Amino acid sequence: MTWLRETRELSFPRVVDLPRVADRVSFLYLDGAVIRQDETGVVAYSTGGNVRIPCASTLVLFLGAGTSISQSAALTLARHGTTVVWTGVEGVGASATVRPLTSSSGLAEAQAAAWADVEQRHRIARRLFLERFPSDEVPSDTDLDTLRGLEGARVRHCYERFRRIHDLPEWRRRQRAEDLDPVNIALNVANAMLYDTAGAVIGALGLSPALGFIHAGNVRAFALDLADLYKTRSSIPSAFACAESSDPGGDVRRSMRSYLADLRIHADMVRVITGLFGDVGSEDKNVIIGEGGYVEGGWSQEDR
Numbered sequence: 030m031t032w033l034r035e036t037r038e039l040s041f042p043r044v045v046d047l048p049r050v051a052d053r054v055s056f057l058y059l060d061g062a063v064i065r066q067d068e069t070g071v072v073a074y075s076t077g078g079n080v081r082i083p084c085a086s087t088l089v090l091f092l093g094a095g096t097s098i099s100q101s102a103a104l105t106l107a108r109h110g111t112t113v114v115w116t117g118v119e120g121v122g123a124s125a126t127v128r129p130l131t132s133s134s135g136l137a138e139a140q141a142a143a144w145a146d147v148e149q150r151h152r153i154a155r156r157l158f159l160e161r162f163p164s165d166e167v168p169s170d171t172d173l174d175t176l177r178g179l180e181g182a183r184v185r186h187c188y189e190r191f192r193r194i195h196d197l198p199e200w201r202r203r204q205r206a207e208d209l210d211p212v213n214i215a216l217n218v219a220n221a222m223l224y225d226t227a228g229a230v231i232g233a234l235g236l237s238p239a240l241g242f243i244h245a246g247n248v249r250a251f252a253l254d255l256a257d258l259y260k261t262r263s264s265i266p267s268a269f270a271c272a273e274s275s276d277p278g279g280d281v282r283r284s285m286r287s288y289l290a291d292l293r294i295h296a297d298m299v300r301v302i303t304g305l306f307g308d309v310g311s312e313d314k315n316v317i318i319g320e321g322g323y324v325e326g327g328w329s330q331e332d333r
Contacts, residue, residue, distance in 0.1 A: 042109060047085055048085055049130065050233045052296075053087060053088040054087050054088060054290070055226060056225075057087055059075075059090070059093065060092070060095055061093075061094070062075040062096050063097050063098075065101075066101035066102040070084065071105050071106065082106075084109035085109040088112065089111070089225055090112070090113050090114070091282075092116065110129075110233055112233075131233075131234060131235050136234050136236055137236050137237065140237060143305075144240040155173060155176060157243055157254055157258070157301075158173070158177070158180055159176070160258050160301060161183060187261040191269040192269070195212075211271050211274050212269055212277070214277045215267065215277040215278065215280070218277070218278045219264035219265075219281045219284075220256070220264050222264075222282065223256040223260065224252050225252075226294065228252040229295075230299060231251055231255065231302070234299070237251065238251050239251065242254055259292075262292060263285060263288040263292065264285065267284035
């Protein structure tokens with residue numbers, strides 16, 4: 030195959046040439062498709078027709094049952110910063126690491142510094158809790174234990190509200206596979222998609238998903254912190270809308286796609302993250318640690 034020079038250049042885009050996280054489509058879902066690279070991009074082939082995948086404009090690509098992807102197509106997605114998630118039962122799956130859409134380590138360093146300082150960690154945990162409540166509803170100096178209790182009550186109230194709206198008097202939140210009804214199945218799928226979207230945003234900004242401020246001990250702790258801000262607006266109402274569905278997994282994916290796109294959830298996640306860690310700048314600095322602090326990198330000692 031002969032590639033045009035322009036096509037070869039587009040296959041290896043620079044970070045500065047790629048769309049920002051906040052400007053991307055939240056996610057696409059495919060199943061029963063064969064994904065391949067052609068002369069101009071990545072294409073999904075299926076019996077229902079062929080679809081071109083906008084690599085540089087997509088945040089997360091979910092691949093369901095019956096999909097396969099070529100090595101060249103996977104490389105193109107990775108180079109354009111698209112996270113690929115292979116989904117299994119109840120939306121749970123494995124994801125490919127996203128290419129950071131920044132060349133600066135500023136946010137990552139600020140996250141690590143805040144996580145390592147107990148006082149700062151508690152401050153950020155408090156700010157994450159306060160994101161859930163109107164500013165005039167909860168005082169900013171409320172302690173963490175009280176905020177955890179308020180958050181639990183808020184989620185329970187949300188479940189109760191939608192249980193009544195959909196007339197489900199016997200409904201309860203359940204986790205065991207043998208106890209799952211359509212709403213609980215849909216909740217598991219929707220939450221998994223929300224966690225993966227949060228993980229993609231975190232990875233695209235170059236942060237660590239493991240360094241959480243409310244959650245801890247989980248490699249996706251910060252993704253859980255971030256996703257929990259949006260459940261009452263996205264995954265919970267989407268799941269209850271599937272109460273009578275014969276295909277709760279499929280229906281909730283379509284519903285979540287509408288919620289995430291209409292509410293621009295991934296763009297708001299960027300706002301939250303940058304607000305938590307302040308204005309750390311985005312300049313790519315080539316520096317190394319010297320005895321007196323940081324010094325310019327890329328030079329030998331004799332050249333300094």
